[in-house]
Amino acid sequence: MENSQETEPTFVIALAKQDKNSDDFVASLKETMPKVKVVRVKNSYKDLETIKEDIRLQWPVYEAQGAIIISTGISTSKNKVILTAQKFPENLKKLVQLKYGKDIEFEIDEKFVIPQPSGSAARFKKWNTLGGGIGISSSSGDCSTAATGTKNGVRFIITAGHCVKNNGGAVWQFENLSENFVGVQHFDARNSHGDRYGIDLGLVRITDTARTLSNYVLKNGTSGYDANFNSTGNFYEFQNICKAGITTDYTCGLVGSVSRDAKYTDGYTYKDVAQLDSFKSGETLAKPGDSGGTVWSGETLLGVISGVGTFTYAAKISYVPSLFGNDFQIKLN
Template structure:
């Protein structure tokens, strides 16, 4: 071969690399991985190297692994706890269950072992003890305690994997939560308010204590607080409270039932289980 031909061969460029082989920007690679990652995953770019560090909230899909394989050395991943959206539960919010009518949350409380609970009406929990409860589609946990009839109170255990966060607040002013700082028993003539998912915040006076009610379905419940605050179906379990004037609320009870007359009717009556009784029965206290 002549030296001229050899020189020509030496200067012929090598074939171009396939279009997909060029390294993509870290942000683009992260977006591609995020689209294939299981729910609850986190992905970040290591600033020093541009490498993608991923913590997966579940088993990696074949699509995710394919992206990793297509970019060797650029992705490091591991399994971890899934990240979930957090939603605050407040007294008076609506809670749902597959076997029971919609009810209202009473108040978030805690046991001595640190477990957290949502107290509500017993007739809400009774139809399906152990069934799961939800807040706006987000898991709260199972209803594990109920006392009905005789009493009318129960409690939901906030599951370890629930996205619901608990704090002793209830809806008293608009949609924001106001903190409950203590619990107490009411006295006759006291002006109190109730928060419920259907009628919202309504107020009235305490008419009587230690009242026995026979519900239209035949169940008898004892030891109730009678007030003139308006309530309706779906409000059951909602909190009864007092505002001393500084928005540092005092919780008094949870709604059992009422005569369901229109709000504003002078004959309106609603009935509540004393909260102190519920706390004593289940060994609960306010969350600090």
């Protein structure tokens, strides 16, 4: 949407294909929405996705020739793929431009520094104050926590749905495992939109009355929480994000894709996940065990680590009201 000096906004639609059907569509749209502006572009979003993935597959080749790549992403406003790098040799840049032409644009950030994980053992300790980025263990596996919340006076931990797939099963923290009971697996939303198709969010119902809730996140702390969130929000393209989990600790990256469905090895297809790309090529933001961990930006909670592998995926925290009820309150202060 563009800003206008008039009181009504102008909506911009980009079309890569021009034929009778698209022309008729534009004519019909303009009749009902006079403020619509149609821009003809070379590439469809699918075309740009293809170019982006092709470039990503070439990262090891480029880096072997001296490039230090941060990320690849899509700019819909520029109708281009954006390759962001700390360093990209000029001779290599010319070769890439020769292949992709005006469909690619380079952004060089020589001052960029990749955040390093801390390897904090604190995630495995007993936490009487519950928050994000700490460990939980159950019959569903070892996972991480994203946040806490309440509904009708009942207290919960928010994690990934596949971390609580055995409803009613016990959940512990790691230190003194047999004595460190936290609660029970309560709700798995992975079937929320059909058989084996849904949102990978889940809840642990806290039954240990000695535990308290917080909006804290264990980022790099060794003896206490050292980050927090005070609001929830949505992912957007190229957004800087960070995550906290028990395996790879604190890592940061960019949002590579705001929305896609991802099929997992457990046979489920997780709906509308955000794809998160590491700042460091060849590495993922998360590994097994990080599932359920906090994904945030600044002091805004965005999601929960869902899938790991070539890409890292995050379930969106914005689904909480529709899945857990409008009266579910995420702890934000």
